[in-house]
Amino acid sequence: MEEPMEEPAEEPMEEGGTIAFSFGNEQVGIYKIVAGPARLQAEIRGYEFLEGAANGDCDAQVRDVENFVVQDVDAIVVVPICGIDALAPTLEDAEAKGIVVVGYASEIPETGDGAILWDNRGAGESVAAEALRWFNEDFTGDQNDFSWVLFTYDGCGQPCTDRTDPIRDIITEATGVAPLESEAISIPQGLDDTQVFFQANPNIAMVIGVNDAGAMGAYEAILGEIEAGRDASTFFVAGIDGQNEALELVAAGGGEGGIYRASSSLLLHELGQTVVDLPADILEGKIESGSADAVVHMGYQLMSANSPQDAQDLLNLYAEFTGG
Structure with missing residues (x-):
């Protein structure tokens, strides 16, 4: 056979x-x-x-x-x-x-x-850690009169919730304050939503985005608050991804007022x-x-305005693709 x-x-x-x-x-x-x-x-x-x-x-x-x-x-x-x-x-x-x-x-x-x-969860954890370090060491406002904003985007599923869940949990547990939340992943959305939040919550001191784009919209809104007399040292803005424009702010020490303080960046x-x-x-x-x-x-690498050269080094690598 x-x-x-x-x-x-x-x-x-x-x-x-x-x-x-x-x-x-x-x-x-x-x-x-x-x-x-x-x-x-x-x-x-x-x-x-x-x-x-x-x-x-x-x-x-x-x-x-x-x-x-x-x-x-x-x-x-x-x-x-x-x-x-x-x-x-x-x-x-x-x-x-x-x-x-x-x-x-x-x-x-x-x-x-x-x-x-x-490692989206690790990215969220690193941003939350830097936010709390700032809150405990550098924030010049009243820690008993504090509110903060978290931009989410649950529509993309676990990759996004893995970023925002640890941020929410870590900062809420440490401060006793739950975040104001909206889904904002673009500069216009982040700008509009932050302005709306400020109308009812003038004590907002921190905005963290599921990505850098939404956070950069918050940065623009907070510049308006600073122009109206708020102290820049009472604000913390951060995002995730390492978007080029966000890295430029971090490399410049946080941009105007030093308020864009961190981005957890993919290479x-x-x-x-x-x-x-x-x-x-x-x-x-x-x-x-x-x-x-x-x-x-x-993996991600946290880019902090306290170490601006790290962000500048990434920008130098990206210059071929951004025209910078």
């Missing part, structure tokens, strides 16, 4: 192909610092690099990813800005076509081949390279799809 023939192992693809990237919020400042290194890395490795243009619109992101699938790209890297469920049917279609799917900021259940993750140039390297390595058979090696963990 003849031995049954074994199925031939699937051959990894040769170098080259198309990697598509749906960041979802392409209008925010960090995008060009992630996408720029990704484009260069794609060129180095011989891949075409396609980009979405959802600009914060959930339906537009679904259309972007649908278009990538129709174009038969080889890999899709996606930030699910409105959660996985909205993208699930399209990603199932991608899986059926053999397209490699890599989650950015979160893993993609069932259809994902890999993921680029980072965005390394992140951009990974956007290409991880799916390329899976496509080329260098990393097995779905394995532990297919999940890459990126």
